[in-house]
Amino acid sequence: MELHKNVSFILGGGVFLSLFSFVGCTTAKERVQNKEYSKPNIVLINIDDMGWRDVGFMGSEYYETPNLDQLAGQGMVFTNAYAAAANCAPSRACLMSGQWTPRHEIYTVGSSERGKSKNRKLIPTPNNEYLGNEFRLIPEVLKKAGYTTCHAGKWHLSDDPLEKGFDVNIGGSHAGNPGSYYPPYRNVPSLKAPSDDYYLTNLVMDKTLDFLRSVEDEPFFLYYSPYAVHTPIHPVKDLLPKYKNKAAWNGQNNAEYATMVENMDAQIGRLIELLESSGELDKTFILFTSDNGGLYQVSKQWPLRAGKGAYYEGGIREPMFAVWKGQIPAGEQSEVPVTNLDFFPTILEVAGIEKPEIMNLDGESLLPVLTDEGTIGERALFWHFPVYLEGGNQETQDPIFRTRPGSAIRLGDWKLIEYFENGELELYNLKEDIGEKNNLAASNAGKLDELQQLLIHWRAETHAPVPSTLNPDYIE
Structure with a gap:
């Protein structure tokens, strides 16, 4: 994947300075074990529905994200970063709990019976719409360790984030979208506009x-x-006028969406400016990502296939970077496959907090990778979606559903998708075929069996439900 030429210059130009300042530092583990360790601030940025190529630092030449591009250049960019689910609520539940979907049983948004019953061959697994109190979340653990905690924007996991470890809540509820970005902000009644045309994203940052x-x-x-x-x-x-006159690039040409992307970037620029002017930026660990792939009807992620809601790469691969001055070398890029499940253990280690023995986390700390002090061994990444999600398109090759019930696994360069309706299998070598165009299931039986057995074992270990009851309403 070739980075945008301007960003490449920024990234390349920062390597020498970062390495110069990094040499001689104690290791991250030694530093956090120091009894006098000063806990860093932690900023976790999770954009909603922004695709892998919807930012300049991942190559877009249509969307303009100068603040994010500059910030990404100060840390490490991950080109193989994933959400643990392909749509909002399950991805966010995975991030906040650090656990795979079969553990919290949030598989989708709303009902699992999406689309028309006559098109669903199987009775889908019931969906859980709320993240239960039995799960300890990132803000709860950090608050107990002395952090002041703030949620700003979309929550989507319960009615009130204040009940989940946050001291401050800015506009968060169980709502999955605002209804309107202009007043009145439907679904966000807690935020009152200072004027009749005040944009919601700006107001959320004002309060932040x-x-x-x-x-x-x-x-x-x-x-x-x-x-x-x-x-x-x-x-x-x-x-809007700027983008209406701007040439399309690689399937990206939605002027209205482009203004939302640029404005989102501008608000993050305000955040970074305040942290810098207050002297807090140098003491702050920043993680940036998106909760799932971009909406296919709005923005293409080519060469990735499909978009939000699909378990092809366009639905689950995300833009991601981490910044922590003096600890993460600037201008670096990692191809290590990572997931938002890794954020919880990473944040714990950054904050110098021992993981409670009762807590089950399915990710791994990325701190060794981030600090160039080590790596994480090759591991399988899993996805499980025992429900239906309507909205198919030409890249899902399904005119009805973006996803039918199934599971997926990535191990190394290989990825397997298994569908429960008919047992269909799709096998891809992502190194050679990032666009998932060539199904190798018929020609590579050894790799197919290896990944399928791992997937079966993982489902058994996590008690992942596999729907098998036929739907009497189904019309073939």
Whole structure:
């Protein structure tokens, strides 16, 4: 994957300075074990529905994200970063709990019986719409360790994030989208617009900056998760003329969506500016990602296949980077496959917090990779989706559903998708075929069997439900 030429210059130009400042530092593990260790601030940025190539640092020449591009250049960019699910609620539940979907049983948004019953061959697994109190979440653990915690934007996992470890809640509820980015902000009644045309993303950042100014001596955890750039596609009006006259690039040509992306980037620029001016940026660990792939009807992620809701790469591979001055070398890029399940153990290690023995985390700390002090061994990444999600398109090769019930696994360069309706298997070598165009299931029986057995074992270990009851309403 070739990075945008301007970003390549930024990344390349930062390597020498970072390595110069990095030499001689104690290791991350030694530092966090120091009794006088000063806990860093932690900022977790989770954009909604922004695809792998919807930012400049991942190659887009249509969308403009100068603030993110510059920030990414100060840390490590991951080109094989994944969400643990292909749509909003399950991905966010995985991130906050650090656990695979079969453990919390949030598989989709709303009912698992999506689409028309006559098109569903199987009775899907019932969906859980709320993250249970038995799960200990990132903000709960950090709050107990002395952090002041703030949620800003979309929550989607319960009615009130204040009941899940946050001290401050800016606009978060069980709502999955704002209804409108212009007043009145339907589904976000807790936020009141200062004027009749005040854009919601701007207001969420206004309140976020107010929170940061209020924090005094204690470290803070900010979960910044704006509703943007989720539908509805409501343009930022003063940016629209520029994109209407801009040439399309690689399937990206939606001017209204482009204004939302640029405005989201501008708000993050405000956040970074405040952290820098207050002297907090050098003491802050930042993780950036998106909760799932871009919406196919709005923005293409080529060469990745399909988009949000699909378990092809376009639905689950995300833009991601981490920044931590003095610990993460600037201008680096990693091809290590990682997932948002890794964020919880990474944050614990960054904060110097021992993982409670009762807590089950399915990811691994990325700190050795981030600090160039080690790596993580090759491991399998898993996805499980025992439900239906309507909205198929030409790249899913299914005119009805983006995803039918199934599971997926990635190990090394190989990826297997298994469908439960008919036992169909798709095998891809992502190194040679990132667009998942050539199904090798028939020609590579050895690799197919290896991955399928791993998938079967994982489902048994996690008690992942496999729907098998036929739907009497189904019409073949």
